[in-house]
Amino acid sequence: MARIVLVMAAVFAAWSAQAQQIIKCVGKDGKTYVGSTLPPQCAGQAVNEMNKQGQVVKRTEAALTPEQRAAKEAEERLMKEKEAEAARKEKEETRKNKALLSTYASEKDIEAARRQALADNEKAVVETQTKIAQIEKTGTTMKKELEFYQGKNKPPANVMQGIQNNEIDLKAQQNLLAAKKKDVDVINTRYDEDKRRYLELTKGPAAVPAPAPAAAKK
Numbered sequence: 001m002a003r004i005v006l007v008m009a010a011v012f013a014a015w016s017a018q019a020q021q022i023i024k025c026v027g028k029d030g031k032t033y034v035g036s037t038l039p040p041q042c043a044g045q046a047v048n049e050m051n052k053q054g055q056v057v058k059r060t061e062a063a064l065t066p067e068q069r070a071a072k073e074a075e076e077r078l079m080k081e082k083e084a085e086a087a088r089k090e091k092e093e094t095r096k097n098k099a100l101l102s103t104y105a106s107e108k109d110i111e112a113a114r115r116q117a118l119a120d121n122e123k124a125v126v127e128t129q130t131k132i133a134q135i136e137k138t139g140t141t142m143k144k145e146l147e148f149y150q151g152k153n154k155p156p157a158n159v160m161q162g163i164q165n166n167e168i169d170l171k172a173q174q175n176l177l178a179a180k181k182k183d184v185d186v187i188n189t190r191y192d193e194d195k196r197r198y199l200e201l202t203k204g205p206a207a208v209p210a211p212a213p214a215a216a217k218k
Contacts, residue, residue, distance in 0.1 A: 021057065022050045097201055104198055114191040121183050128177045135173060139166045 024034045025048065027041030038047065049058040064072060104110050142163045149155040199208050 022052070022054075024048045024050060097197065100194060100197055101201060104194070107195060107198065110191055110195045110198060114187065117187045117191070118184065121180055121187060125177065125180045128173055128180060132170065132173045132177065135166060135170045139163070139170065142166060 021036070022034060023036065023038055023042075024032070025038070025042035025045050026032050027039065027045060028043075029041055031041070033039045033042055044063040046062040047060045048056045049060075050056050104113070142159065145159060146155055146163065149159075196208050
């Protein structure tokens, strides 16, 4: 019997607390409604449920319009894409760091690799310069042959085609030479970055030297 009384008391207390809650909302007509039940004007609107002290104990947000729902879904998709991209970048950064540490055992290894890369590039520069000299020499010979036909007969097609091909080859090798010379800066930048990351991973950010100040423009 006592147990039944306790259960009934708990049910009554819950019902009493619910009855004491007040509903407050702004209806579709712009008016504010306060009461114990939800008026029709507040259907689909934001609703606050408050206790007798006026404290909000529950809030129900307004129903979204199709446009608002579409905008919210688009925002959620964009957020997921950003999170996925951030995770991908973090994974790629981790992979690069592991590869760096497995490639170099010390700063000396990095500098040795830099010297080798610069030496290989210099070798390619010299080889390209040699090819350019050969192409220019061949071009000079072809132009002298062309002079033979000046004022006489029309130069043979193979002579004209040979000169054209020679000029194309020369331009290609000149572009390659320019690219190889620019590669010096690319190589140094790459190994500077490898060295910076290596120091940061093995000795901490404090071990990374501050970048040198840019030269003042005159």
